[in-house]
Amino acid sequence: MSDTPLDLNGRSATSPPSDNEPRYLDVNGAILLDETDADDMDYAPAESEEDDDLMDDDYNDGEFHVSREQIMQLLGHAGLRRIFADHTTQRRAPLDDDDDSETDNTGYGGLGARRKRKGRKAFEKPPSAEGKKLIASGTFGANERTVDSYKRKKRLTYRLMHRELGLGCSGRQKLRNNVISQGLIPSSKADTIIHYNARCYSGQFSNDGNFFFSCAQDFKVRMYDTSNPYRWKYYKTVDYPYGQWTITDASLSPDNKFLAYSSIRSVVCLAPTDPSDNSDPHLLDFSNTGFRDRRGFHTYPYFGIWSLRFSGDGREIVAGTGDRSVYVYDIEKQRSILRIQGHDDDVNAVCYGDPNSPHILYSGSDDTTIKVWDRRSMGDGRCAGVFLGHTEGLTYVDSKGDGRYVLSNGKDQTAKLWDLRSMLSPRDANSIDINAYTTGFEYRTNSYDETEYRPHPHDRSLVTFRGHSVLKTLIRCHFSPPGSTDSRFVYSGSYDGSVYVWNMDATLAGKVDVLNATRNSRPRDADLLAETYDFIGRNGGQWQTCVRDASWHPNAPVIAATSWNGWGTSLGTCTVHTWNDGMEDDEGDPAMGQRVNSELKHDPELYGSAERRPASLFRRHRRRLAEDDE
Known part of the structure; x- marks a missing residue:
C-alpha cells in the first residue's frame, strides 16, 4: 500500500485534479x-x-x-x-x-x-397535454383555421364581419359561428337576482332551453318559462308534502311535461308542469321492488335519494340512494325494476351514458369510485368497469351524452374528465384496496388541507380541473352545451361563491363571481336568520355565497347559478348571468342587477336597509329555543 496520501477518489492529494476527472x-x-x-x-x-x-x-x-x-x-x-x-x-x-x-x-x-410528491407539488400543471390533444381533435369544439399569414387576436367584431360577408364554403361559415360562440362566456354582473327565503340546492334548464326549475330547502320547486332567456316568466310552484331536510334533486322529462323531484326519502314526487294543472303530485315509491316481507312491507323501505335522472325515452328514472344502491324505476309498472348493489358507501350521483339508450348507467359514490353499468350484461351483478382517480368521495357525475366521456366532481377539490375506453375492468379494480388511498375527508365541517393531498396511483382520468372548492354540500359540475358554447368547456359551482369555467386543457377560461354580484343584495331579516344553524355564533356577521349548481342555457350565452346565499349562507338565490362584452351595465330593459322574489315580482323589501340588528336577533333565537324546550 503506497504511503502517498490519497483523496476521496484514490488519487494523489498533492496532484491537482484534471478538468475531466470526476470528484x-x-x-x-x-x-x-x-x-x-x-x-x-x-x-x-x-x-x-x-x-x-x-x-x-x-x-x-x-x-x-x-x-x-x-x-x-x-x-x-x-x-x-x-x-x-x-x-x-x-x-x-x-x-x-x-x-x-x-x-x-x-x-x-x-x-x-x-x-410520491404530495400537496400542491403533486398537482398537474395546466395546460394538460391530454386536454390539448382533445382540443386539437375537434371533439370539444371547433378550431379556427388560419386565413392569412398575419397572426393577430381576432375580436368579435372581426369575426362577425367575416360571417356577414359570407366568404368561403358553408363548412367555413359554420366553423366561424362555432368559434364565435366559444368566446361568449357570461360575465359576473347579474342581470337578475331571484331571492328565496331558503337555501337553493339545484336548478337546470330543459334540453330545449324553454324551461327552468329550481329546488329549495323549503321543499318547493319553482318553475319558469325561459323561452326568452333574457326575460323569464314565472310558471308555477310544486311542493314535496313530507320531505326531510331539503329537496335533494329534480329531473325534467324529455317532453317537459313532468318534473320528478326527491328528498331524503324513498319516495319521489312526479308533478305535471302544466300551470293550469294544480293536481297533487304522483308518489313513486322506489322501495317497491315487487317483493314484500311477511308483514306486508316493502323489502327496502328505508333510504334517502340523493340524485335522480329521467331516461331519454321518459319511461324510467334512475336514482342514487343512501343505502349504497342504484335503483331504476319503471313509471308504467309503478315499481323499481332493478336494484344495483355495487358500492361501499352512499351513491351521491347517477346519470345515463346516452340519452338514446337506457342501458348504460354511471354512478358516483362516497367510496371514491365511479362505476359503469351495462344492464344488458348484469347476470352476475358486476359492473362493466370502474374509474379510479378521486381520493375522496364523489359529489356529481355528468355524461357528455355520446356514450364515451364522463365528468365528475370530488371532495378532493378536483373535477375529472374520463374516457369510457380507459376504465378498469372489475377484476383489476377488485384487486385494489380503494380505502388505502383516501382519508375519508369530512367535507361538511372541515376545510380541505391541500398539503396532505397525494395523487391516486391508479388514476385513469384524462384531465384534472382545479381551482374550485367542493365543501359543505354536493357541488355539481357539467359539460357546456353544444349550441351556445360549441361544447368547448366544463364548468362547476364552488363553495367560494363562483362558477368556474375551464377549457379542456384545464386552463381557466372564465369565472362568474356570484358572491360579488349578490353581496348585500337584501337586508338582514332576524326572523329568517334565527332559523339557520350557520348564522348563530359562526358566520352570520358577513354575506356568504356557495354556488351549489349552475346551468348553461343550450342556445344563448346565459348561465343560471343556484346558491346558498345571504348572511351566513342562510338563504338562497338564483342569479342570471349573460354575456355583455365586459360591460358593467347596458341600455336594455329591465336594468341589470334587478332584485325579485321567487315569483319574479319586484319586492321593495329586498332593497331595504342592511343595518345589523344582532341584539334583537339573539333575543328571538333564545326565545324560540326556550319554546322548543317547553
Whole structure:
C-alpha cells in the first residue's frame, strides 16, 4: 500500500485534479458527476468473503492494512459520508415547497425508495397535454383555421364581419359561428337576482332551453318559462308534502311535461308542469321492488335519494340512494325494476351514458369510485368497469351524452374528465384496496388541507380541473352545451361563491363571481336568520355565497347559478348571468342587477336597509329555543 496520501477518489492529494476527472466515485467505481450528486446518494459498505480474509491476514501480521477500496466503502456509508461532507462538500439546501423532486434519501440501503410528491407539488400543471390533444381533435369544439399569414387576436367584431360577408364554403361559415360562440362566456354582473327565503340546492334548464326549475330547502320547486332567456316568466310552484331536510334533486322529462323531484326519502314526487294543472303530485315509491316481507312491507323501505335522472325515452328514472344502491324505476309498472348493489358507501350521483339508450348507467359514490353499468350484461351483478382517480368521495357525475366521456366532481377539490375506453375492468379494480388511498375527508365541517393531498396511483382520468372548492354540500359540475358554447368547456359551482369555467386543457377560461354580484343584495331579516344553524355564533356577521349548481342555457350565452346565499349562507338565490362584452351595465330593459322574489315580482323589501340588528336577533333565537324546550 503506497504511503502517498490519497483523496476521496484514490488519487494523489498533492496532484491537482484534471478538468475531466470526476470528484467522486461510488463503491462500484461508478462516476458521480459532482458533489451534489454525491450528496444525493446513500451507500452501504459491501461485504464479501475476500474482504474478510484480507482483514484476517492483516491482523495476523500484527499490522492493520486497509485497501483503497475498503476506504471508499467506509466513506460510502451514509453516516460517515455525512460527517465528511461537513468538511468536504457544501450542504445541500433542504427541499422547499417549490421543489419538484420525487426522490427522498431514506437511510443506509443505497438510493432511497421513490416517494410520491404530495400537496400542491403533486398537482398537474395546466395546460394538460391530454386536454390539448382533445382540443386539437375537434371533439370539444371547433378550431379556427388560419386565413392569412398575419397572426393577430381576432375580436368579435372581426369575426362577425367575416360571417356577414359570407366568404368561403358553408363548412367555413359554420366553423366561424362555432368559434364565435366559444368566446361568449357570461360575465359576473347579474342581470337578475331571484331571492328565496331558503337555501337553493339545484336548478337546470330543459334540453330545449324553454324551461327552468329550481329546488329549495323549503321543499318547493319553482318553475319558469325561459323561452326568452333574457326575460323569464314565472310558471308555477310544486311542493314535496313530507320531505326531510331539503329537496335533494329534480329531473325534467324529455317532453317537459313532468318534473320528478326527491328528498331524503324513498319516495319521489312526479308533478305535471302544466300551470293550469294544480293536481297533487304522483308518489313513486322506489322501495317497491315487487317483493314484500311477511308483514306486508316493502323489502327496502328505508333510504334517502340523493340524485335522480329521467331516461331519454321518459319511461324510467334512475336514482342514487343512501343505502349504497342504484335503483331504476319503471313509471308504467309503478315499481323499481332493478336494484344495483355495487358500492361501499352512499351513491351521491347517477346519470345515463346516452340519452338514446337506457342501458348504460354511471354512478358516483362516497367510496371514491365511479362505476359503469351495462344492464344488458348484469347476470352476475358486476359492473362493466370502474374509474379510479378521486381520493375522496364523489359529489356529481355528468355524461357528455355520446356514450364515451364522463365528468365528475370530488371532495378532493378536483373535477375529472374520463374516457369510457380507459376504465378498469372489475377484476383489476377488485384487486385494489380503494380505502388505502383516501382519508375519508369530512367535507361538511372541515376545510380541505391541500398539503396532505397525494395523487391516486391508479388514476385513469384524462384531465384534472382545479381551482374550485367542493365543501359543505354536493357541488355539481357539467359539460357546456353544444349550441351556445360549441361544447368547448366544463364548468362547476364552488363553495367560494363562483362558477368556474375551464377549457379542456384545464386552463381557466372564465369565472362568474356570484358572491360579488349578490353581496348585500337584501337586508338582514332576524326572523329568517334565527332559523339557520350557520348564522348563530359562526358566520352570520358577513354575506356568504356557495354556488351549489349552475346551468348553461343550450342556445344563448346565459348561465343560471343556484346558491346558498345571504348572511351566513342562510338563504338562497338564483342569479342570471349573460354575456355583455365586459360591460358593467347596458341600455336594455329591465336594468341589470334587478332584485325579485321567487315569483319574479319586484319586492321593495329586498332593497331595504342592511343595518345589523344582532341584539334583537339573539333575543328571538333564545326565545324560540326556550319554546322548543317547553
